[in-house]
Amino acid sequence: MYDEIVAVTENRPLTGGHFLLSVKSPRQAKAIRPGQFAMLRLLGRSDVLLRRPMSIYDVQSSNGRRGKHKTGRSAEIIRFLYKVVGRGTQLMAELQPGDRLGLLAPLGHGFLAEDYLPHAKAADEILHVAGGIGIAALLLPAGELARQGFRQRLFFGGGTKADLVGVDDFKPHMRGLALATEDGSRGHRGFVTKPLEEYLARHREKKFLLMACGPWAMLEATAALARRQGHPCLVSMENRMGCGLGVCLGCSIRVHGKGHGSYQRVCTEGPVFWADKVVWGRGNIPKT
Ligand SMILES: Cc1cc2nc3c(=O)[nH]c(=O)nc-3n(C[C@H](O)[C@H](O)[C@H](O)COP(=O)(O)OP(=O)(O)OC[C@H]3O[C@@H](n4cnc5c(N)ncnc54)[C@H](O)[C@@H]3O)c2cc1C
Ligand code: FES
Numbered sequence: 001m002y003d004e005i006v007a008v009t010e011n012r013p014l015t016g017g018h019f020l021l022s023v024k025s026p027r028q029a030k031a032i033r034p035g036q037f038a039m040l041r042l043l044g045r046s047d048v049l050l051r052r053p054m055s056i057y058d059v060q061s062s063n064g065r066r067g068k069h070k071t072g073r074s075a076e077i078i079r080f081l082y083k084v085v086g087r088g089t090q091l092m093a094e095l096q097p098g099d100r101l102g103l104l105a106p107l108g109h110g111f112l113a114e115d116y117l118p119h120a121k122a123a124d125e126i127l128h129v130a131g132g133i134g135i136a137a138l139l140l141p142a143g144e145l146a147r148q149g150f151r152q153r154l155f156f157g158g159g160t161k162a163d164l165v166g167v168d169d170f171k172p173h174m175r176g177l178a179l180a181t182e183d184g185s186r187g188h189r190g191f192v193t194k195p196l197e198e199y200l201a202r203h204r205e206k207k208f209l210l211m212a213c214g215p216w217a218m219l220e221a222t223a224a225l226a227r228r229q230g231h232p233c234l235v236s237m238e239n240r241m242g243c244g245l246g247v248c249l250g251c252s253i254r255v256h257g258k259g260h261g262s263y264q265r266v267c268t269e270g271p272v273f274w275a276d277k278v279v280w281g282r283g284n285i286p287k288t
Helices: 026-031 087-093 113-122 132-137 139-147 167-173 193-202 216-229
Strands: 002-013 018-024 037-042 052-055 058-060 077-083 100-107 125-131 152-158 176-181 208-213 233-236 252-255 262-265 272-274
Touching: 002 026, 002 087, 018 087, 026 077, 026 100, 037 077, 037 087, 052 077, 052 087, 052 132, 058 139, 077 087, 077 132, 113 208, 125 132, 125 139, 125 193, 125 216, 132 139, 132 152, 132 208, 139 152, 139 167, 152 167, 152 193, 167 176, 176 193, 193 216, 208 216, 216 233
Parallel strands: 125 152, 125 208, 152 176, 208 233
Antiparallel strands: 002 018, 002 100, 018 077, 037 052, 037 100, 058 077, 233 272, 252 262
């Protein structure tokens, strides 16, 4: 993990208040594993003191090619896909090429190959389930799994079609794609868990590994579907964070353990957990 001041190379507006931010940081880019995140610090802003956590969406070489994450030798550019929701992300949206940012990365343990590979090998297909900006955590794992030849499918839901950003980046890695919007402007009208449920029901004889990132309710519903049909499921959590380093305990969630269970920090023990380890239900909903 490195704490660096990095330069913005691009900050491209997308639909629905989303942006694609690229920064140059060869040392950090080479160290990144799929599913990890960074803490971004806006320099010279006394009104936004805390760093903001962002998933690492993609890693590329300076000429735009994706880095090889195993060796990482060509990786130089780190990309973030973000949505403007408050003061910090609004200020991020104003960043121009050449501006500087504080970047603490890579953080968290991400999707660990030793955890998911045995299940990926046993599965007929890997199902990625994304809600809104949760999509940002899944591109690197999808790319890594595609390089290893695994079959994958994406279920992606948002409020409206403007929220379905990044779909084209996923297409080369996926055998199929199911989109959902709450207002029905694209794909299934309603939550993304509905097409997921239907797909699982149509293919009861198959084995799947699920990888999900999105709002708490979507993760909980996805975890319940996976559990009901006996599929392993990994969830990447996006709790609010103070330090990102395991110190403040602000990101803790309840997990199953001995006795009354225990707590784990999303920033250090996560952000990726096996879904059946998390204590789902109202008592554990993160404060945002
Ligand atoms: C590990 C991790 C990875 C993340 N990856 C991304 C990403 O790739 N792209 C992205 O756009 N966002 C991501 N987030 C969420 C992002 O950190 C917040 O949206 C951001 O910090 C908000 O900052 P702000 O100053 O703009 O908003 P604030 O002014 O702090 O808050 C504005 C509104 O957003 C809500 N909010 C703030 N943080 C969160 C959160 N973590 N989850 C849900 N609601 C929140 C607040 O309750 C409030 O309603 C991630 C969060 C975590 C913990
Ligand atoms: S954010 Fe401080 S312990 Fe996780």
